[in-house]
Amino acid sequence: MESTGHRSLAKEELPMGILWGVDPPEGDLDPEIGVLAVKPGWNVLARVLGPLTGVLTHWHSGFTRVCHGAETCPFHDSPLRWRGYMPIQCHGYNWKGPKQGSHLAVLMVLPTAAKAAKTLRVGDCFTVTRASSNKRSAQVIVRSEQAAQAKLPECFDVKPYVLKATRDFLPPVGPGLTFEEPPEDRLDH
């Protein structure tokens, strides 16, 4: 006797229109992860988790702002500055400053260290310092030959954290960005 409830379907009987392989919802950003801007005097030992992502930015009203292009960017009168962002695991620091243990962070790469950062590969260990105690001093990245013992954490997307750190908005789903008027306090300074 045929059991209609549990028989397997022939290929041509499979229901159409089901979206298989949908990613789980992304959820909130991890509050433990943020953009790490290495200050003079710090010596950050880190491991590369993923690629370096470069963005054009402006320094405006005391913050790094992502440039949206000449057509719509409200900060475009300020000079353009390149900034790189790289997902890392770092030791002895988190994105806020010195902190014991290992942490995930988005390393902000300054142009002076971009060339060195680009030669790094996933899993590589490196140190990040500043050339002097001057807050405008060059950022220095040096690959470390030290072999990491612990398992490499999973990579994560730096973009939502960059937008959060630059006080930007998350783009809506779909092609193109819709642009919002910046709040007045952004324009006061």
Ligand SMILES: [Zn+2]
């Ligand atoms: Zn701009």
